[in-house]
Amino acid sequence: MVFIPERVFIRERALDYPLGRRLKERFIKEGFPVIVLKPRQRIATRLSPGARQGYIAAKKTLVVTVAGTDSFLSSKPSADYQLPLASGCTGFCEYCYLQTTLGKHPYVQVYVNVGEVLARAGRYMAESDSVVTFEGSCTSDPLPTEPYTGALRRSILFFAAQPRGRFRFVTKYTEVEPLLSLQHNGHTRFRFSINSERVIKNYEHATPPLGERLKATLKVLDAGYPSGFIVAPIILDGDWRADYRDLFEQVRRTCGDLKGKDVTFELITHRYTERAKSTILEVFPKTTLPMDPADRQYKRGQFGYGKYVYPRELMQETREFFTQTLNKMFPGTQVQYFV
Template sequence: MFHDPSLPASAPARLWRPRRVVVTPAALEHAHGRTMVERAEALGLPVERLRSNRLTAQSDPDPRRAYAAAKATLAIVAAPAGKLRLQPIPPSADWRFDLAEGCPAHCSYCYLAGSLSGPPMTRAYANLDEILGNLDTYVGRGGVTSRQAERVNEGTTFEASCYTDPLGIEHLTGSLSAAIRHFGAWNADVQLRFTTKFAAVEPLLGLAHNRRTRVRFSVNAAPAARYEGGTAPLRARLEALGRMARAGYPVGLTIAPILPVAEWRAAYAALIADAASALLGVPDLDLTVELITHRFTPGSKAVLEGWYPGSDLPMREAERTRKLTKFGSVKYVFPKELMREMEAALRAEIAAHLPGARVLYWT
């Protein structure tokens, strides 16, 4: 049984300490960039000031060591102009905007594998005022929550965690807190959304969010924990979920990636029951659930097998169904019968343990 959800987290959350921090000249032109440098130095991290705006990874003939070096690097940069042209991000939200790109975690199913070019370092964007100020022109123009009758009450939604985990780097950037304050003060029908596998929510609890930010915790069944290196333990994430809900935030569960692990029915039932225990007694609970099954592309499989050669993550094409995306690329998903079986089982457990939750989608 989950412990008393009203208690604080059992131990302070572990914070990422990059081994290398670099900053470009363009980033130093922005006050937020200089503030991020000050944050890093206050944590005792040496900051390397680059002579140009070009990022280069530390070279190493061993691809595993090169990967590890990149994953241990924080680069403070200015977001390029293309980042200000927002893209729709169905089925999650109307629009995607980026506070950063890259993630310090080591998930062996990483969705960013094959999606981002260059070494997998984390790039935090210094031109935050420009990024947030650019959002106004997109209000009311989305095609997901702005138009779907069942979600129109969410307003125009902006997803901030498509290419990063903003909470995992918040102690170094402060960007997530700034975005929450921005949305809280924004006199418009809007909502900020982000997903996290981390638990250091203390800086967010007292912010004036005005219920315009929905934080979703990415969780999975216990047997899948071995695929989520460098993240907060599941118990800590569920404790953080309860703390954010009690601070008045709309919250959510992103159950992903759903896998047919050993005894998967019981494992996902236990996960959902534990989430219900963490949220027990929350007043005015506003809870959503997003259900995302595991899938992979030939490109992402090749990258992941290079990054995590010892992983037993099931990625055998013969056990999957081959599908084409809307862009014409290939992806591998679970067979239809297994998908139907897993969806029915999870929806039943959610209805039993979290009857007030809205399931936004299954994919």
């Protein structure tokens, strides 16, 4: 699923970079409506009337711009820093973590100054005595826009040459072929986001099915990349134990027992903020996503906004279930974190 935008906005200063100019030429040649934005000119916020239509229109809008590189935000618990390669995503997952950060107009943005972003990462590494890790998927799923920017390709090759830098990113998408033959030197962890069939069917619209994601994982493992699975969000609804046991059985059927492979599991339970809930209810008015505060515990988050998480006892029970199930089905694999 390569992202095919319906309209393209290009920030004028993006044209100072070769990639910005190439993208402008390419989109015009391919017949896309292209608008160059003057400094401080806002993207038309009302591309379509109504919250849902405006949200859908934003997701089909590509913005070509320049990433800020003064400092990178933290990316705990996954990595030390966020690596800004893109923001927004073409998928329509109801629970998406970007509902909080991008709100009701989640444009898909790509950055043309990948070289500057990587140079800034290089300075963080130079200032540190130990290995520094960078996460490339904090604000987007970066794979659908890769054919336009080559940002993942450049990052993988850059980090391959860094003794003290590691790169990681996660995707639900499956167009992995162009990245398979790159020299990565084991410095990039190429992970996949997976979930139970029920969660995918109910909440992860416009994303590839589980079977396709697992086939892509197998290709990435065969290419020798360190890999992993993010199971997120873990939704504790219905017979969730059976659903997640089925999920791991499917992983084992396609990818084997992962013995001798460098594969990690990251486990993230469902949580939501008030802001995300309000966007979700407007954009997906028929959502069945469980968001009743009576079933949750309120927790203050690292970026200043509070979130509703599952209660402590249920979290403990869930952690035990996942650790035991994974230890049994994939002996020796590592659970990197559970939150």
